[in-house]
Structure formats: C-alpha cells, structure tokens
Amino acid sequence: MDAYLFVHFKEKKTPDGEQVYFALSKDGFNWEPVNDGLPVLWSKLGDEGVRDHTIVRTRSGKFYILATDLGLANGFDTKYRGNWENIGREGSKCLSLWESDDLVNWSEQRMIPLGDEDFGCLWAPDVIYDHRNEDYVIHWSSAHASNNYGHKAIYYTRTKDFESFTAPQMLCRKDGSGIIDSAIYEENGLFYRFLKSEADPASIILQKGKTLTGEYTRIEAFEAEMAKLESTAYEAPTAFKLADGRWCLMLDFYGVQGEGQGYVPFIADDIDSGLFIRSDASFNFPYRFKHGTVLSITSEEYERILRIKA
Structure with missing residues (x-):
C-alpha cells in the first residue's frame, strides 16, 4: 500500500459536521481534504447524523464504512x-453502513440493527478480520440493562458478508469504570487492543492478547507515556502502520470547545513496546479531524479518491 485514507467527521454544531468526510495522505504525516473539505456521504436515516466512523477493506474486495x-x-x-446519559440509554440500537467496490461510488445508507432492547446506544464501531474463523468481528461500546445501564462495556458480533450478523456478545468489561472506543490490531500473531478507560486511569489504555476475543493484559509502558499528557481528554484511538514499519496512533483531543478539538499523533517504533511519543511537529492537518479510522490504500485508489466531487 502506498497511501492512506482517513474517514472521519468534523466538530461542528451544525448537521453538516456529523457526516462522512475523507482526507488523504501519501506518507501518513501530511494530510489533505477530499471534496474541498465537504462531506462525501450524508446520513439520511436514523438520527440523520453519523459519528465515530470506521472503514474496512474486505477479502471480497468490497469496502464498508460503519458509524454511530x-x-x-x-x-x-x-x-x-x-443529556448525554439519555443518549447512552435511549440512543440508536443500529449502526449506519455504506458499501463500495472502489472507495468512490457508495451504496445507499443501510441501518444495521445489532442491539436488542437491553442495549443502550451503540457507540464507535470498529472492524477486524478474524483469520481463525474467517469472518469479521465488529466491536463497539454500549451501556446495557445487565448492569442497569451503568459502566459501558465492549460488545461484538461476527459477520462474513455484512448482511447477516451473530447475536452480540460481551468482549470485555473493566472493573470500576466504563470502557469505550475499542480499536484492535493484529501484529506478529498477537492482538493489541486500545481502549478509552473512563476512570482508573481516565486515559487510553493498551492491552495485548493471544486471541482476538480472549484474555488481554495491559501494557504498562503505554500507560506511563499517557500519564505524561497534561490532560485526560483524549479518546477515539485509531492506529496504522507507517511505510518504515513504525506505528502511528491518533488520539482525538476533546478538552476544548470548537476548532481546537481533533486528532493528535503519537509514534512508536513498534506497537508491542507501548512507547508512543507525541509527535505533532511531524504532522500537518488541514483541519482537526474528529473520531475516525485510517485505511491503507494504493496509489491508484488515492488518485481516484482525490478526484471525488460529491
């Protein structure tokens, strides 16, 4: 892969902010907006707004965007x-989904009903391919009736075709606080899971496991780096591998109002070390992207997306 696509939303108080935006980079450091910085896709169903986007390239060649x-x-x-608590308990039991064969022409929006009546809002989906089961694991955070809609946990479903889905199961829960915004990556046969812990610590945590849906242990060196930050107002981890083998972690800073919100970058020589160092000076963004996901793409795909005029 030769370039990167960032699928995200914008921090705005008008409906055009909570839509699907694209940005591109040839090196993962210098980013440019697509479609003159305007939405590429609009939500017309459900709440008519989408946040917390993820995108996946499937083995069939199709691409899927899912969002809150x-x-x-x-x-x-x-x-x-x-009231945010009302959203957590009464919000949508569906995820929004679009599909494409070429990253340019997208299907009509579909609503994917994954949560039953015991679920609160389905937040921040992400997707990873499970080589052992030869299917895709979609995971998200939710409040649930099982603990009276208290601390959020991470749940998951499996799909082979993004048409039918297994009944949701709990992936993980944390004692003493909620966890949200899960992002999972496979490297050298191990799985690495970033989470936003809402307390103890109120920070991003990184865990390592031998199986996708099994037990994980926390990487303490990562938490030591996060403790150096002046604020705990970071969420929405998304990570990708740079051309030189290093890993870039993006964290969404929400500690101020308006345009000051958005992603900031951290770099590690390898994900297993957990030593992600904040690296703002090395990156250039046209505006502050909000909660999204980075996808590695080819040069041909880059050129096609660059020409989008939605």
Missing part, C-alpha cells in the same frame, strides 16, 4: 433533552 447513528446537531436538546 447519532446527530447531536439535530437532536441533543430535543430528542435527548440535553
């Missing part, structure tokens, strides 16, 4: 009565 079905600009003060 949530429009704060449309409904925070009305539908959800100005």
Whole structure:
C-alpha cells in the first residue's frame, strides 16, 4: 500500500459536521481534504447524523464504512433533552453502513440493527478480520440493562458478508469504570487492543492478547507515556502502520470547545513496546479531524479518491 485514507467527521454544531468526510495522505504525516473539505456521504436515516466512523477493506474486495447513528446537531436538546446519559440509554440500537467496490461510488445508507432492547446506544464501531474463523468481528461500546445501564462495556458480533450478523456478545468489561472506543490490531500473531478507560486511569489504555476475543493484559509502558499528557481528554484511538514499519496512533483531543478539538499523533517504533511519543511537529492537518479510522490504500485508489466531487 502506498497511501492512506482517513474517514472521519468534523466538530461542528451544525448537521453538516456529523457526516462522512475523507482526507488523504501519501506518507501518513501530511494530510489533505477530499471534496474541498465537504462531506462525501450524508446520513439520511436514523438520527440523520453519523459519528465515530470506521472503514474496512474486505477479502471480497468490497469496502464498508460503519458509524454511530447519532446527530447531536439535530437532536441533543430535543430528542435527548440535553443529556448525554439519555443518549447512552435511549440512543440508536443500529449502526449506519455504506458499501463500495472502489472507495468512490457508495451504496445507499443501510441501518444495521445489532442491539436488542437491553442495549443502550451503540457507540464507535470498529472492524477486524478474524483469520481463525474467517469472518469479521465488529466491536463497539454500549451501556446495557445487565448492569442497569451503568459502566459501558465492549460488545461484538461476527459477520462474513455484512448482511447477516451473530447475536452480540460481551468482549470485555473493566472493573470500576466504563470502557469505550475499542480499536484492535493484529501484529506478529498477537492482538493489541486500545481502549478509552473512563476512570482508573481516565486515559487510553493498551492491552495485548493471544486471541482476538480472549484474555488481554495491559501494557504498562503505554500507560506511563499517557500519564505524561497534561490532560485526560483524549479518546477515539485509531492506529496504522507507517511505510518504515513504525506505528502511528491518533488520539482525538476533546478538552476544548470548537476548532481546537481533533486528532493528535503519537509514534512508536513498534506497537508491542507501548512507547508512543507525541509527535505533532511531524504532522500537518488541514483541519482537526474528529473520531475516525485510517485505511491503507494504493496509489491508484488515492488518485481516484482525490478526484471525488460529491
């Protein structure tokens, strides 16, 4: 792969912010907007807003974008009565989905009902291929009736075709706090799971496991690096491998209002070390992307996406 696509949303108080945006980079460091910085796809179903995007390239050659079905600009003060707890308990039991063969022409939006009546809102989906089962694991965070919609946990479903899905199961829960924004990567036969812990510590944590849905242990060196940050207001981890073999971790900073919010970069020589060092000076962004995912793409795909005029 020769370039990178970042699928994300924008921090705006108008409905155009909570849509699907693309950005491109040839090196993972210098980014440029697609479609003049305007949405590439619009949500017309559910809450008519989407956040927390992920994108996956499947073995069939298809691409899928999944996102949280949530429009704060449309409904925070009305539908959800100005309260995040109401969203957590009463929000959408569906994820929004688009599919494509070429990253340019996308299907109509579909709503994927993964949560039953015991689930709260389905937040921040991500996808990883499971080589052992030869299927895809979609994981997300939710509040649930099993603990009276208290601390959020991570749940998952399996699919081979993004049409039918297994009944959701719990992937992991943390004692004493909620966990959200899971992102899982496979490297050298091991699995690495980033999570946002909402307390003890109120920070991003990194775990390592031998199997995708089995037991994981925390990487303490990573937590030591996160403890050096002046704020705990980071979430939405997404990571990708650079051409030279190093790993880039993006964390979404939400500690200020408005345009100051968005992703900041951290670099590690290898993911197993956990030594991700903040590296703002090496990166250039046209604006502050919000919660999304990076996909490695070819030069041909880069050129096609660059020409999008939605």
